[in-house]
Amino acid sequence: MSEKVIIIGSGPAGLTAALYAARASLEPLVIEGVEAGGQLMITTEVENYPGFVDGVLGPDLMETFRKQAERFGARYIGDDVSKVELSQPPFKIFAGGQEHSAQAVIVSTGAKAQMLGVAGEQKLIGRGVSTCATCDGAFFRGQQLVVVGGGDSAMEEALFLTRFAEKVTVVHRRDELRASKIMQDRAFANDKIDFVWNSVVEEVVGDQKVEAVRLRNLVDDQLSDMAVGGMFVAIGHIPNTSLFADQLETTPDGYLLTGKGLVADWDPLSPFETRTNVEGVFAAGDCVDHFYRQAITAAGMGCMAAIDAERWLESKGH
Ligand code: NAP
Numbered sequence: 520m521s522e523k524v525i526i527i528g529s530g531p532a533g534l535t536a537a538l539y540a541a542r543a544s545l546e547p548l549v550i551e552g553v554e555a556g557g558q559l560m561i562t563t564e565v566e567n568y569p570g571f572v573d574g575v576l577g578p579d580l581m582e583t584f585r586k587q588a589e590r591f592g593a594r595y596i597g598d599d600v601s602k603v604e605l606s607q608p609p610f611k612i613f614a615g616g617q618e619h620s621a622q623a624v625i626v627s628t629g630a631k632a633q634m635l636g637v638a639g640e641q642k643l644i645g646r647g648v649s650t651c652a653t654c655d656g657a658f659f660r661g662q663q664l665v666v667v668g669g670g671d672s673a674m675e676e677a678l679f680l681t682r683f684a685e686k687v688t689v690v691h692r693r694d695e696l697r698a699s700k701i702m703q704d705r706a707f708a709n710d711k712i713d714f715v716w717n718s719v720v721e722e723v724v725g726d727q728k729v730e731a732v733r734l735r736n737l738v739d740d741q742l743s744d745m746a747v748g749g750m751f752v753a754i755g756h757i758p759n760t761s762l763f764a765d766q767l768e769t770t771p772d773g774y775l776l777t778g779k780g781l782v783a784d785w786d787p788l789s790p791f792e793t794r795t796n797v798e799g800v801f802a803a804g805d806c807v808d809h810f811y812r813q814a815i816t817a818a819g820m821g822c823m824a825a826i827d828a829e830r831w832l833e834s835k836g837h
Pocket of ligand 1: 635667668669670671672673675692693696697698699719753754755756809810811812
């Protein structure tokens with residue numbers, strides 16, 4: 520039997536889509552993935568999700584989302600999707616050795632942190648290498664830390680880490696930051712933050728835990744070791760969209776494209792779209808949005824995707 524709608528992914532976008540689709544009696548099937556809950560599962564305190572005066576823990580927030588959608592009839596499968604066939608409805612979704620079919624699909628597979636890909640990095644993840652200051656910062660009390668990157672995320676991570684660290688050194692590959700003015704000003708004003716310009720981390724040194732980073736200065740090509748207890752990588756994100764390659768249109772970076780230029784009846788008065796180039800397939804959250812990347816914006820897009828899917832199903836008489 521074909522489902523009315525399958526939602527792939529279970530971060531704020533997927534679970535909000537599930538809530539709206541469930542309340543519209545579409546009995547959505549959510550394929551959660553083995554890392555259910557998305558990036559908020561590796562976040563501690565969330566202070567900017569509206570409705571929580573005192574903040575909320577990321578995993579608690581996602582559990583609340585999940586239960587709320589379940590209350591209205593959302594169903595969950597804890598497997599990863601291995602393959603999709605989106606040429607025409609009913610769409611086929613393969614997960615956990617099972618084939619599922621659906622008249623509409625909402626893709627909300629999120630994004631993951633990009634890594635440097637240098638020697639020692641993979642081996643020392645969780646042993647001093649981290650992509651999440653809010654998750655791991657408190658483990659580095661009184662230590663010297665390095666943050667790699669020059670964007671807003673890197674500044675945010677560095678500023679947060681000054682709560683715990685003795686000193687935070689930002690290593691950036693150019694001599695100017697990409698971060699917004701306000702974040703740059705905050706970082707420059709913090710006397711616990713130092714900058715190493717025109718440099719890249721070439722190796723993470725350490726056996727059981729991070730002991731140093733080997734830096735290469737890109738101007739004079741000199742190598743130097745900096746003793747640190749931890750390295751936080753903040754060089755951007757990669758959308759989890761490889762499953763959809765050659766089936767859905769993406770940017771060169773792999774973010775799914777929606778709306779303008781892809782759908783015949785695009786409405787400039789309603790520019791925020793979740794429709795992809797395949798009729799009946801919608802996309803929402805960080806797999807689409809490389810700019811805002813907030814739980815609340817992802818949730819908002821999930822709501823839009825469910826409404827768009829519902830309207831589309833209705834127009835097709837389902
Ligand atoms: P981003 O703006 O793309 O910045 C990535 C940074 O990493 C850049 O400085 C880039 O260097 C550097 N980088 C990329 N690949 C690298 C590599 N292989 N080795 C070394 N350095 C590398 O990403 P983001 O900081 O994650 O921000 C993404 C979006 O979220 C932005 O729109 C940002 O404004 C937003 N955001 C906002 C806030 C806030 O306002 N509080 C917080 C976080 C994120 P180059 O500069 O040389 O390219």
